[in-house]
Amino acid sequence: MKIGVVSDTHLSSRAKGLPSVLMKEFRQVDIILHLGDWVSPEIYDMLAELAPVEGIAGNNDGYEIIERFGESKILTLEGMRIGMIHGHAPYSRKGTDGNALLAFEGQDVDCILFGHSHQPLMRRENGILLFNPGSPTDKRREKQYSFGLMDIEDGKITARHVFYDSRE
Numbered sequence: 001m002k003i004g005v006v007s008d009t010h011l012s013s014r015a016k017g018l019p020s021v022l023m024k025e026f027r028q029v030d031i032i033l034h035l036g037d038w039v040s041p042e043i044y045d046m047l048a049e050l051a052p053v054e055g056i057a058g059n060n061d062g063y064e065i066i067e068r069f070g071e072s073k074i075l076t077l078e079g080m081r082i083g084m085i086h087g088h089a090p091y092s093r094k095g096t097d098g099n100a101l102l103a104f105e106g107q108d109v110d111c112i113l114f115g116h117s118h119q120p121l122m123r124r125e126n127g128i129l130l131f132n133p134g135s136p137t138d139k140r141r142e143k144q145y146s147f148g149l150m151d152i153e154d155g156k157i158t159a160r161h162v163f164y165d166s167r168e
Contacts, residue, residue, distance in 0.1 A: 005148035007035035007115025036086030
């Protein structure tokens with residue numbers, strides 16, 4: 001199973017669209033996971049034209065997105081349990097990745113996906129893959145924009161970032 005992972009799109013309904021590199025890659029995935037800060041419900045429609053979409057809400061999302069997706073969840077895909085949270089709460093002193101770990105503390109997950117910081121991250125901690133795809137549209141202090149691709153095969157999850165220079 002191939003999974004597109006995105007967070008922090010921060011696009012309003014007036015935006016031109018998502019970056020072409022993201023659109024091209026996500027046409028080839030089985031499911032897209034959005035980790036919050038959609039900002040506009042229209043982002044769902046853009047992504048749903050490419051593949052089925054699941055997600056959670058972030059701290060910049062309105063009532064409609066929060067009601068539709070909730071603020072955290074665990075999905076089981078190909079037998080792997082994937083925790084999804086934006087990462088802005090619960091608050092820890094160990095950064096966004098610490099917040100993500102804290103949110104799923106004591107729960108059986110193979111992977112935790114989160115966003116919020118706009119900083120790409122991938123590491124394993126206590127056997128759990130922690131993955132932040134960064135942002136495809138708002139790189140902040142990062143050198144490049146980014147999103148993620150994951151594969152689940154033979155009971156294993158692998159992930160990688162896709163980096164690029166232009167929001168177009």
